[in-house]
Amino acid sequence: MARIVRHVAAAPVKIEPSDKPVFVCACGLTKNFPLCDGSHKPARNEEAGKLYTYGEDRQPNGSGPDEFTGNTCA
Numbered sequence: 001m002a003r004i005v006r007h008v009a010a011a012p013v014k015i016e017p018s019d020k021p022v023f024v025c026a027c028g029l030t031k032n033f034p035l036c037d038g039s040h041k042p043a044r045n046e047e048a049g050k051l052y053t054y055g056e057d058r059q060p061n062g063s064g065p066d067e068f069t070g071n072t073c074a
Contacts, residue, residue, distance in 0.1 A: 012036035042059060
C-alpha cells in the first residue's frame with residue numbers, strides 16, 4: 001500500500017550516547033531506517049509550506065513543489 005507521510009525535518013536527529021553519536025533519520029528518506037544514511041540532502045532546499053514527493057530513488061518527483069492543501073494530523 002502506498003501512502004504519503006508528511007515530514008518537515010531536513011536533517012537527522014543527533015543522539016549522543018556515552019561512546020559515539022548516532023544520527024536517527026527525521027526526514028523519512030533513508031534506506032537504512034531508523035538510521036540516517038544522508039538521503040536528506042535533497043530536502044535541504046525545500047520551501048516551507050510546500051508538498052514534495054520522492055521516488056524510490058529518494059529523489060524529488062516532478063519539476064517542483066505543489067501547494068499542500070490536504071489534511072494534516074497533529
